[in-house]
Amino acid sequence: MINGGKEMEFRRARNAEQKDIRRQQIINMTARLLEEIGYEKITFTEIGKCLSFTRINLYHYFANKNDIFLELLLQDIEEMVQDAENTFSEPVKNCKVFIGAWTEMMLRHQRMMALFSITNTVFLKGATHEVHEAYRIRLHELFQRLERAVRAALPYFSRTAVSLFVEFENSYAMTLYPASMEYKKAQRIEILEKVGFGTGHFSPQFSKYLEIILMGLAEKDKNGA
Amino acid sequence: MINGGKEMEFRRARNAEQKDIRRQQIINMTARLLEEIGYEKITFTEIGKCLSFTRINLYHYFANKNDIFLELLLQDIEEMVQDAENTFSEPVKNCKVFIGAWTEMMLRHQRMMALFSITNTVFLKGATHEVHEAYRIRLHELFQRLERAVRAALPYFSRTAVSLFVEFENSYAMTLYPASMEYKKAQRIEILEKVGFGTGHFSPQFSKYLEIILMGLAEKDKNGA
Known part of the structure; x- marks a missing residue:
């Protein structure tokens, strides 16, 4: 039980950490695209393409x-x-x-x-x-x-x-x-x-x-x- | 000759005046659309539709x-x-x-x-x-x-x-x-x-x-x- 609890906690922490890493990747890519193509042309499809994320997957991180x-x-x-x-x-x-x-x-x-x-x-x-x-x-x-x-x-x-x-x-x-x-x-x-x-x-x-x-x-x- | 010259001058003036009126109509309609749908959604097609102008015709007045x-x-x-x-x-x-x-x-x-x-x-x-x-x-x-x-x-x-x-x-x-x-x-x-x-x-x-x-x-x- 105790071990199982720790394991779950660890997984949750890893998932939260993983999520933060993903979010930061998206932010960094958006910053790069801002320089390259400008605000107007940036879309979820474009950000996703550059990160090999699907558009749908991006919605887990940002609306x-x-x-x-x-x-x-x-x-x-x-x-x-x-x-x-x-x-x-x-x-x-x-x-x-x-x-x-x-x-x-x-x-x-x-x-x-x-x-x-x-x-x-x-x-x-x-x-x-x-x-x-x-x-x-x-x-x-x-x-x-x-x-x-x-x-x-x-x-x-x-x-x-x-x-x-x-x-x-x-x-x-x-x-x-x-x-x-x-x-x-x-x-x-x-x-x-x-x-x-x-x-x-x-x-x-x-x-x-x-x-x-x-x-x-x-x-x-x-x-x- | 002189009369022909006057006639042409008059036509040119009328055309210039006509053009100013059209330009002002376009500006006024854009101002109205700005309130109704906002900057982002305004397009030449939309402005044209509201004025019964073709998109192509709008290009005579604004690029x-x-x-x-x-x-x-x-x-x-x-x-x-x-x-x-x-x-x-x-x-x-x-x-x-x-x-x-x-x-x-x-x-x-x-x-x-x-x-x-x-x-x-x-x-x-x-x-x-x-x-x-x-x-x-x-x-x-x-x-x-x-x-x-x-x-x-x-x-x-x-x-x-x-x-x-x-x-x-x-x-x-x-x-x-x-x-x-x-x-x-x-x-x-x-x-x-x-x-x-x-x-x-x-x-x-x-x-x-x-x-x-x-x-x-x-x-x-x-x-x-």
Whole structure:
């Protein structure tokens, strides 16, 4: 009896582990296909073909492709948060140094920015309730960690200011990145460098923005509002 | 000869006018279909069916659906700019009054925000070179007009500050609006009001942002940078 119980437990554990491995294979393949053929052309049939899975078998792991993308995005955000925790473990006295380091960090996570920028407009429209809910809970945890990293770097800002900083910098990145040279090159969108406002690199504009935001937040803190 | 010339000129004018009317019918029908079935499901066949045009005939006016959407977006932006010109024709002394009026104005142009938020990530990927280029030139002109309206309302800000204000407020709206209650309701996306960071209305968060931005820009102006 006892041995039989252990055996079953072991099998269950192995099955759970097996399932996680499969899920990760699907996520990785989706990431690869994203680069090769783009979001629009990705289908369960295509993912299955590349993994020698049947389409039906894929449904054991994910209900639709948007659920896969939300999971991939969460993994990308987690990497960015870990990067922030490593980069900003102690107070940064010079604001310009912080701004430069933060901008460089964001540029190390371009796929995260690209995916994040279409979460509300694309992924959430097709995701299941369960994955949508799990995504929002996890996103909240990850951004709490990100706020902690910023508080460690900028201890002279209030909690509220740091929380607003994280939201504002992230929101701006979600619009600026898809308009940048970097994104357009990666997505093979024609770059009209000098037409209208022109198309520029991500960093100069993003750094300028962070400076304004931090000045505004410092003012707000000073006024005690 | 002269009469023949006039006759031809008249016909050409009538044809050009006729063509503009047709183009506008197509744009209007696309806007209607956007509300009824959403971007993904819109096809040339579908637009044609609703207008009793053949798919082939549509190609005389637009090369693909993304070109139609860029034109629709430009018309929406123009409406917003006109609204701004009417709303902000004279100096607003109280910053809070300006912020309130600007937020209300943005909420009168929700389709503009929804379309703008997927321009780089969706429309530009499929648009033709000609329409892409014309879009950027027109966008630039419209934003120059928008800046003029803001300069009239906030004459105590520098030109640079106003230009950054317009870019920053617009960028933030493009991320905040698709995450807002208003957008999710319009797009029939499930609203998880209290999960994670929760889902809120557009106005309170947008107003708070405008305040921080304006404080930061005022500081920047003061420092003469």
